[in-house]
Amino acid sequence: xxxxxxxxxxxxxxxxxxxxxxxxxxxxxxxxxxxxxxxxxxxxxxxxxxxxxxxxxxxxxxxxxxxxxxxxxxxxxxxxxxxxxxxxxxxxxxxxxxxxxxxxxxxxxxxxxxxxxxxxxxxxxxxxxxxxxxxxxxxxxxxxxxxxxxxxxxxxxxxxxxxxxxxxxxxxxxxxxxxxxxxxxxxxxxxxxxxxxxxxxxxxxxxxxxxxxxxxxxxxxxxxxxxxxxxxxxxxxxxxxxxxxxxxxxxxxxxxxxxxxxxxxxxxxxxxxxxxxxxxxxxxxxxxxxxxxxxxxxxxxxxxxxxxxxxxxxxxxxxxxxxxxxxxxxxxxxxxxxxxxxxxxxxxxxxxxxxxxxxxxx
Amino acid sequence: xxxxxxxxxxxxxxxxxxxxxxxxxxxxxxxxxxxxxxxxxxxxxxxxxxxxxxxxxxxxxxxxxxxxxxxxxxxxxxxxxxxxxxxxxxxxxxxxxxxxxxxxxxxxxxxxxxxxxxxxxxxxxxxx
Numbered sequence: 197x198x199x200x201x202x203x204x205x206x207x208x209x210x211x212x213x214x215x216x217x218x219x220x221x222x223x224x225x226x227x228x229x230x231x232x233x234x235x236x237x238x239x240x241x242x243x244x245x246x247x248x249x250x251x252x253x254x255x256x257x258x259x260x261x262x263x264x265x266x267x268x269x270x271x272x273x274x275x276x277x278x279x280x281x282x283x284x285x286x287x288x289x290x291x292x293x294x295x296x297x298x299x300x301x302x303x304x305x306x307x308x309x310x311x312x313x314x315x316x317x318x319x320x321x322x323x324x325x326x327x328x329x330x331x332x333x334x335x336x337x338x339x340x341x342x343x344x345x346x347x348x349x350x351x352x353x354x355x356x357x358x359x360x361x362x363x364x365x366x367x368x369x370x371x372x373x374x375x376x377x378x379x380x381x382x383x384x385x386x387x388x389x390x391x392x393x394x395x396x397x398x399x400x401x402x403x404x405x406x407x408x409x410x411x412x413x414x415x416x417x418x419x420x421x422x423x424x425x426x427x428x429x430x431x432x433x434x435x436x437x438x439x440x441x442x443x444x445x446x447x448x449x450x451x452x453x454x455x456x457x458x459x460x461x462x463x464x465x466x467x468x469x470x471x472x473x474x475x476x477x478x479x480x481x482x483x484x485x486x487x488x489x490x491x492x493x494x495x496x497x498x499x500x501x502x503x504x505x506x507x508x509x510x511x512x513x514x515x516x517x518x519x520x521x522x523x524x525x526x527x528x529x530x531x532x533x534x535x536x537x538x539x540x541x542x543x544x545x546x547x548x549x550x551x552x553x554x555x556x557x558x
Numbered sequence: 559x560x561x562x563x564x565x566x567x568x569x570x571x572x573x574x575x576x577x578x579x580x581x582x583x584x585x586x587x588x589x590x591x592x593x594x595x596x597x598x599x600x601x602x603x604x605x606x607x608x609x610x611x612x613x614x615x616x617x618x619x620x621x622x623x624x625x626x627x628x629x630x631x632x633x634x635x636x637x638x639x640x641x642x643x644x645x646x647x648x649x650x651x652x653x654x655x656x657x658x659x660x661x662x663x664x665x666x667x668x669x670x671x672x673x674x675x676x677x678x679x680x681x682x683x684x685x686x
Contacts, residue, residue: 413600414561416593420586452585455631460579460624463656495585496592498609498640502584505634509626527596 212289213545215531216552218490219394219447219520220284220293220332222325223261223274227300233316233323238309247300247309250400265524273524277329284523285331288531291549292558294360295325295334296394296447302340302365303399310339314349318359326358333556335363335392341399343379350383360556361390361445365397366422373429378438385439390488390555393426395419395448416527423449424457431461431482434474443555444487451489451517452497455509458483484513488555490520491547492529503536507543518555519548560590560611563603572683573616577650579624584638587612613641617683619648620675622655625662632663642671646680 224230227247231239261273265283274280285293297320301313317337325332336359338346346362353359362384370376372393384391396419402408403418405425423446430436430444461479469475475482497503507514519535522528535544552558565571587609594601594608604611625632639645647659657663664672680686 409561411561411600413593413597416597417586417590420589450585450589452588453582455626456579456581456585456624456635459581459626460622463622463624466656467654493592495588497584497588497638498591502588502634502638505638506585509631509634 214289214291214549215519216549216556216558217288217290217293217521217523217531218445218518218552219296219492219522220280220290221274221523221525222277222280222295222297222321223272223524224297224299224320225271225275229275229324230299230313230316230320233319234312238312238316241309247313248305249300249303250305250398261524262526262528277325277332280523281329284521285329288521290331292331292333292552292556294552294556295321295332296363296392297321297335297337298394298397299337301337302363303397304339307339307342307345311342311345311349313337314339314346315352318349318353322356322358326356333358333360333558335359335361335394336389337363338380340364340377340380341369343376346380347383350380350387350389354383354387354389359389361392364391364393364426365399366393366395366419366426366449367398367401367403369399369401371429372426373431373433373435375433378435381435381439381442385442388441390443390445392445392447393423393449395423419449420453424453427457427483427487428461428479430486431479432472432475434472436482436486437474437476442486445518445555446487446489447520448490448492448522450493450495451491452495452506454483454487454489454513455506484516488516488518488551490518491534492520492522493527494529494534500536500538504539507539514543515546515551515554517547518552559615560604560608561601563601565611565615566603566605571615574646574683575616575618576648577619577622579622580618580620580639580645581624581626581632581635583612583618583644584635584640587640609640613639613644616644617646617679618644619646619650620659620663621648621650621657623657623659623662625657629662629666633666636667636671642674643679643682645675646683647676 265273267276267279297317299317301317304310314337321334338349403415458480465479590608
């Protein structure tokens with residue numbers, strides 16, 4: 197699914213299905229891209245000290261993008277809206293795409309720098325991406341580990357409805373259901389913003405439940421486990437009881453794990469529910485109502501009919517599966533090959549377009 | 559264990575996973591195989607698909623079953639494992655679980671497979 201196939205010349209965009217892409221990356225060529233949006237104080241700081249996150253890998257070789265997506269200027273793939281438009285949005289008839297910037301913002305140990313970078317990234321998104329390209333929507337970057345500062349940033353941007361969700365790294369300091377993050381959820385619920393968790397980003401916790409693995413391969417198999425921990429936490433802590441309109445969007449964590457997680461949580465809850473009396477519903481109910489998941493990297497079961505079985509196990513929740521390309525990363529999914537061809541047309545239309553249209557109000 | 563090459567180093571080593579459930583395994587195998595296809599240069603000692611190592615070297619106990627309401631979905635998971643030899647009966651006595659293995663799983667399976675899960679897989683694994 198990582199193949200970049202040439203878009204056939206004769207396939208005019210008007211005959212191609214319209215897409216909504218829920219994982220589209222706007223990249224910094226370097227941290228200096230943010231300098232127009234940072235005060236002198238922080239430019240000097242970064243020049244002198246650089247940025248400084250917690251230890252461990254965030255995005256290892258991951259940062260090697262597809263060379264075929266590099267703009268003619270030589271800057272990083274995904275760092276120029278004009279080229280991203282020409283290379284992907286136009287040929288693939290992308291009606292809308294949600295920007296997900298992966299930058300040092302949101303995981304700086306220096307809290308003041310983190311807040312400054314977050315607001316700079318959001319300013320950069322507006323100036324360089326949202327203003328020139330009306331098809332785009334953005335994920336709001338906030339200093340997630342500092343709730344008051346994060347809420348301040350949310351309040352600052354709340355009136356710009358092109359920000360559709362608030363971005364969390366895949367592995368924040370604590371599981372996402374923990375109380376320290378509730379003021380952020382409250383602000384999101386207040387302003388109709390979703391909460392989004394994008395795979396890989398780490399604020400100091402390993403990708404596995406048993407420590408730091410040796411190989412990038414393991415990092416790449418791992419996001420499902422990390423996201424499951426976040427989902428379990430948000431359900432068990434009662435986030436969705438407290439904020440019943442809140443929606444959680446899981447990006448790049450896969451989706452095949454959802455049915456078995458629902459079964460396990462429900463089975464555990466039947467025995468242990470007295471520990472969590474604040475839960476008004478079975479865990480699977482919360483997952484069905486509140487969790488959305490993007491397709492990339494799409495599941496590739498050993499036999500084609502297993503994919504259909506998986507969707508059958510999702511049931512109505514197929515309306516929560518959202519197409520994503522992950523452009524321009526090395527393992528991005530080509531829209532023409534992202535879903536098995538034998539799926540019913542109605543299912544494809546939901547996943548490629550309708551589900552995201554409903555979720556983001558597009 | 560798979561990524562680090564433990565089973566190339568110790569080809570006769572076998573591992574039992576107890577009480578971790580098993581319904582998560584198919585999706586995990588698909589993901590792991592996919593990423594291995596992408597990144598196998600990093601781990602050249604992983605000579606076959608990770609799912610093959612998993613089927614050959616791991617056995618998994620069936621309690622907690624983590625059963626869905628619909629037994630059909632559980633049978634789909636069994637099929638998706640791609641091996642009749644992976645599952646071993648376990649009660650986890652004296653701990654309490656939400657499901658009874660006979661009720662939720664074994665009575666729905668063909669006799670030959672149920673027999674393997676109740677007997678033969680563990681007999682072979684523990685050499686009894």
